[in-house]
Amino acid sequence: MKKLVILSVFTLLFSFISTVYAQDQSFNSPPLGAIAMPEGNGGGYYVGESSNGIPEGEGTWYLSWGDGVSVGVHVGDFKNGLPNGQGKLVYEDGSIY
Secondary structure: OHHHHHHHHHHHHHHHHHHHHHHHOOOOOOOOOOEEOOHHHOOOEEEEEEEOOEEEEEEEEEEOOOOOOOOEEEEEEEEOOEEEEEEEEEEOOOOEO
16 A cells, blocks of 8 residues: 555656646747747747758748747748748648748
């Protein structure tokens, strides 16, 4: 019986810690190696191929418009730090461009 109680307590503790950690991995916590995008271009951060710290090649741009709240995601080609060529922009409301 004691083992079951101890196991239950550890399970609850692990569940709580996992939930807190997952919430911390939100839009405001970009992954390691992400590149901050200029606010004038939409803000947010970029994850993908780069050259000298500038988005270049295939990647994903998480747009925030400066308030830290995700408004959309652009996945596609980038050149000189901006979307270029093929790609898809999906806004939080479901609009796709």
